[in-house]
Amino acid sequence: MAVAQNTLDREVVSTSKIESQLSVTWRRFRRHKLAFLGLFILSFLILAALTARLWTPYDPYAAPPPAVRNFSSPMYKAANNDVFILGTDDIGRDFLSRLAYGGQISLSIGILVTILVGLIGTAVGAISGYFGGIVDSILMRIVDVLLSLPFLPLILAVSALLGQGYWTIVLVLTALGWTTTSRLVRGTIISLRNLEYVEATKALGASNTRIITRHLLPNSLAPIIVDATLNVGGFILIESAVSFLGLGIVPPIPSWGNMLSDAEGYFTNAPLQIIWPGLLIFLTVLSINFIGDALRDALDPRLK
Amino acid sequence: MTTYLIRRTLQGIMVLFFASSLIYLLLDASGGPLSQLNGQSFRNAGEKQAKLKELKKKYHLVNLDNSERNVLERYAAWLFNVDPEGDSDPYFLQNKIDAANRVIASTKPGSISYTQQQLALQDAQSKIGKAAENLGACKNLFSGDNFSKCMSVQRVGGILSGNWGTSLTVANNEPVLQLIFGKPGEHLRSSLANTLVLLTLSLLLSLLIALPIGIYSAVKQYSITDYTVTTLSFFGLSMPSFWFGLMLILIFSLWLGWLPSGDIVDHLENKAEYGDIGVRLKHLIMPLAVLTITSIAGWSRFLRASMLEVLRQDYVRTAWAKGLRQRAVIMKHALRNALIPLVTLMALAVPGLFGGAIITERIFNYPGMGTLYFHAIGRIDWPVAMAFLLISSFLVILGNMFADVAYALVDPRIRY
Numbered sequence: 001m002a003v004a005q006n007t008l009d010r011e012v013v014s015t016s017k018i019e020s021q022l023s024v025t026w027r028r029f030r031r032h033k034l035a036f037l038g039l040f041i042l043s044f045l046i047l048a049a050l051t052a053r054l055w056t057p058y059d060p061y062a063a064p065p066p067a068v069r070n071f072s073s074p075m076y077k078a079a080n081n082d083v084f085i086l087g088t089d090d091i092g093r094d095f096l097s098r099l100a101y102g103g104q105i106s107l108s109i110g111i112l113v114t115i116l117v118g119l120i121g122t123a124v125g126a127i128s129g130y131f132g133g134i135v136d137s138i139l140m141r142i143v144d145v146l147l148s149l150p151f152l153p154l155i156l157a158v159s160a161l162l163g164q165g166y167w168t169i170v171l172v173l174t175a176l177g178w179t180t181t182s183r184l185v186r187g188t189i190i191s192l193r194n195l196e197y198v199e200a201t202k203a204l205g206a207s208n209t210r211i212i213t214r215h216l217l218p219n220s221l222a223p224i225i226v227d228a229t230l231n232v233g234g235f236i237l238i239e240s241a242v243s244f245l246g247l248g249i250v251p252p253i254p255s256w257g258n259m260l261s262d263a264e265g266y267f268t269n270a271p272l273q274i275i276w277p278g279l280l281i282f283l284t285v286l287s288i289n290f291i292g293d294a295l296r297d298a299l300d301p302r303l304k
Numbered sequence: 305m306t307t308y309l310i311r312r313t314l315q316g317i318m319v320l321f322f323a324s325s326l327i328y329l330l331l332d333a334s335g336g337p338l339s340q341l342n343g344q345s346f347r348n349a350g351e352k353q354a355k356l357k358e359l360k361k362k363y364h365l366v367n368l369d370n371s372e373r374n375v376l377e378r379y380a381a382w383l384f385n386v387d388p389e390g391d392s393d394p395y396f397l398q399n400k401i402d403a404a405n406r407v408i409a410s411t412k413p414g415s416i417s418y419t420q421q422q423l424a425l426q427d428a429q430s431k432i433g434k435a436a437e438n439l440g441a442c443k444n445l446f447s448g449d450n451f452s453k454c455m456s457v458q459r460v461g462g463i464l465s466g467n468w469g470t471s472l473t474v475a476n477n478e479p480v481l482q483l484i485f486g487k488p489g490e491h492l493r494s495s496l497a498n499t500l501v502l503l504t505l506s507l508l509l510s511l512l513i514a515l516p517i518g519i520y521s522a523v524k525q526y527s528i529t530d531y532t533v534t535t536l537s538f539f540g541l542s543m544p545s546f547w548f549g550l551m552l553i554l555i556f557s558l559w560l561g562w563l564p565s566g567d568i569v570d571h572l573e574n575k576a577e578y579g580d581i582g583v584r585l586k587h588l589i590m591p592l593a594v595l596t597i598t599s600i601a602g603w604s605r606f607l608r609a610s611m612l613e614v615l616r617q618d619y620v621r622t623a624w625a626k627g628l629r630q631r632a633v634i635m636k637h638a639l640r641n642a643l644i645p646l647v648t649l650m651a652l653a654v655p656g657l658f659g660g661a662i663i664t665e666r667i668f669n670y671p672g673m674g675t676l677y678f679h680a681i682g683r684i685d686w687p688v689a690m691a692f693l694l695i696s697s698f699l700v701i702l703g704n705m706f707a708d709v710a711y712a713l714v715d716p717r718i719r720y
Contacts, residue, residue: 034535145322147652148704150696152659153677154330157689160681161334163342237544241663244546246682260547267558274554278547285542293538 028298038290041283049103056097058082061252064092089273090262099276102254107284109170110236116174117235118228121181126212128182129189140186143179151176152241159247169248173235184227188220222299229295233288240281256281305712312708316701323697324463327690328379337363337686340473363686364462368395368439382690385462386442392457394435400428463694469687474679480687484673484695496695499665499672503657506592510599511650517600518607522615522642523634533604540601545660549594549667556590563590565668591664598660599653606649610642617641644715651707658696 019027029035048055058064086095128139155172162168192198193216201211242248243257251258256277263273335342338359346352360366364381367373368388373381381387390396404425411418438457441450461467468480475483486494521533557565564587614620615638623633658674665674673692680688712718 034538141322145319145326148319148655148697148700149323149327150655150658150693150700152656152662153693153696154327156662156677156681157331157693158334160684161331161336161339233542237542240544241546241659245663245666245678257546260550264550267554271554271558274547274550278544278550281544281547282542285544286538289538289542 025298029294032290032294032297034290035294038287038294042287042291045103045280045284045287046107048100049107052097052100052104056094056100058084058094058097060093060098060101060254062093064088064094086276087270087272089259090266090270095273095276098254098259099256099280102256102259102277103280105166105249105253105255106236106240106257106281109166109173109239110232113170113173113177113235113239114228114231116170117178117181117231118224120174121178122185122217122224124178125182125185125187126189126217129186130193130208130212130216132190136186139182143182146176146179152238155238155242156245156247159242164247164250166249166253169239169242173238177231177235177238181224181227181231184223185220188223189216192216192219226292226296226299229288229292233285233292236281236288237285308712309709312705316705320698320701323701324383324694325379327693327697328382329375331686331690331693332375332378336365337684338365340684340686342684368393381462383462384464385460385467386454386457388435388439388442388457388459391431392435392438392459394432394439397428397432397435401425401432404428468691471680471685471688473683473685474676474688480691483676483688484691495671495673495676498670499661499674502588502591502595502664502670502672503661505588506595506599506657506660507650509592510596510603513596514600514603514607517604519611519634519639521604521608522611523630525612530608533608537601537605540597541605543597543601545594545598546663546667548597549590549664552590552593553667565590591668591670594664594667595657595660602653603646603649607642607646610645611638614638614642640714644711647707647711647714651704654703654707655696655700658700 084094084096086099089095089098124139124143128136155176158172158176159168162172189212198211198215201215206215239248240255240257240260243250243255244261246258246261249255249258251262259277260274263270263277266273338356341352341355341359346355357370360370364385364387365373365378367377387393404421407417407421408425411421435457438453441453442457466481470477470479471483484494484496485491486497491497517533521530524530553565556563620633620638623637661672662674662678664670665672666678669675673695676688677692679685680692
């Protein structure tokens with residue numbers, strides 16, 4: 001009898017302190033050490049990119065003075081006593097400054113496109129999932145057709161026809177990239193809309209908008225957040241691929257992708273120029289993936 | 305099963321139709337074939353107008369009488385163009401009549417050109433009535449018996465009739481179909497064949513490598529191998545493929561000199577035939593590595609998760625309890641159930657293959673459809689670009705259909 005009592009006592013979780021969902025999530029997130037490494041690297045890179053204007057010694061766009069040699073190696077000191085920490089690129093501009101400004105562009109495109117895609121995808125998915133019927137059929141048919149198109153070739157074609165530039169690439173990526181998010185949101189909303197509290201809210205006379213925005217969407221935030229986090233990495237990869245292929249962001253505006261394509265012809269002269277931009281893309285996306293994976297484990301409703 | 309196949313095929317054709325319309329609308333809305341004039345400069349406005357007019361006629365953007373077509377008419381013209389040509393075209397015949405009249409008015413009766421032009425005039429005048437009537441029928445295609453009248457004219461077809469256009473800028477006026485599918489007799493060396501070799505090999509290789517890794521990782525969970533595989537799969541998923549390719553070239557071609565860095569044969573070293581398997585394999589190693597790394601990372605992780613879920617099931621416990629050998633339990637019972645979601649994942653990965661092919665072929669200078677498309681995009685070669693998009697959409701839809709059939713075969717619970 002006493003032994004049974006002890007085992008029972010041991011299994012009971014203390015309920016004297018009520019934890020908010022945020023602190024539960026944080027506690028579960030804390031267990032993933034790799035995610036903290038990812039957070040550290042990512043915040044360092046974001047900070048470096050955000051404050052690029054403050055700490056980069058040279059202008060990434062300006063043509064350099066003739067005293068500076070091109071393709072120099074790191075820690076190069078030019079004839080006019082300028083020091084270039086990572087060397088210069090094929091025209092003689094400072095490589096480090098270009099990396100920083102390129103980071104600004106790449107990171108901002110990733111985050112901006114993710115936010116836009118999140119908004120559009122959530123809206124379409126919520127409407128489709130909640131109302132069902134013919135609205136759902138039509139919207140999902142559109143999504144199906146969009147998903148069966150080859151993604152990168154279409155992006156390349158539309159970018160080539162619309163021209164180059166920051167906002168073009170943002171527009172193209174948003175217009176073609178919202179489909180996976182909408183499918184995800186639709187699935188979550190469908191699994192939530194038949195629950196009893198939704199029925200109760202309907203019985204109390206709530207309008208459809210209110211049900212969606214105040215009840216269904218907040219409860220489906222978990223997969224949306226995880227999906228958004230992983231999307232940032234995905235869109236950074238796609239943007240750098242498009243810039244690498246010569247569309248999207250073109251020189252002289254630096255983007256990690258087009259810095260790689262600039263350096264492509266100069267394997268023997270300056271191998272570092274091929275290593276650095278790609279390495280930064282890799283580290284960024286890796287950190288984002290670590291964080292996203294940890295978030296997915298932390299927010300998973302099945303493991304309580 | 306057969307009814308399901310038929311239904312699925314019809315569905316696939318419908319999706320292909322919608323996909324083609326979406327592609328055409330997207331490209332048309334972004335500027336269409338006329339955007340190749342964007343970067344060009346002209347001596348005067350007249351020259352630009354003339355070039356514009358020529359392009360509009362070439363790409364069926366205007367009717368025969370140079371009136372603008374709306375977007376639906378443009379799409380229909382691209383699909384199955386019913387514009388008559390030659391002696392069925394009343395405008396062409398009218399031009400002939402006018403030219404003949406000019407020559408007749410300016411030459412002496414009895415000279416050779418006079419009689420020639422008289423004959424031509426009579427010929428054209430006899431045909432022009434019928435031609436005008438047929439053209440009217442083609443303008444209002446779906447009213448009355450216009451359809452049969454119009455279909456009887458001699459005309460330049462559209463995509464559905466096999467007229468995929470000629471490439472303007474990539475290859476000088478070479479027909480697009482020949483560019484992609486290769487000259488007759490050289491089909492196995494064509495761009496499409498090269499790309500298909502690359503893509504199918506990468507799919508097979510990814511599957512062959514991801515399966516054992518995923519299974520082992522799930523069976524020996526929490527072992528060192530498992531942790532290594534999980535971390536490495538993160539690396540593979542985050543790797544920009546173009547950077548990976550460049551690094552491979554740097555390491556294996558420049559620093560070590562082991563592997564060739566491009567194309568499919570060594571043109572200088574050994575005049576190897578295209579059929580020499582050894583040389584082709586050597587050239588394929590690095591492109592395949594680049595194409596497979598992301599897939600292997602993603603699929604092995606997914607298979608691991610799927611296997612873990614399956615291994616917790618009761619029927620697997622029963623199999624262990626029955627005393628079956630580990631191999632039988634895992635291979636015969638667990639794996640077959642864990643593979644089912646992987647089929648879906650593989651089907652979803654097919655559209656991404658073509659993007660990967662473009663990047664890989666560009667880096668390694670591989671003569672496939674990807675480089676063709678890349679050059680077409682750079683110089684805005686509309687027919688080649690549309691052809692590539694159509695072919696890749698078709699292959700994607702075909703892949704989806706295969707995946708559905710495979711799903712039905714693999715999962716005995718599904719009965720159609």
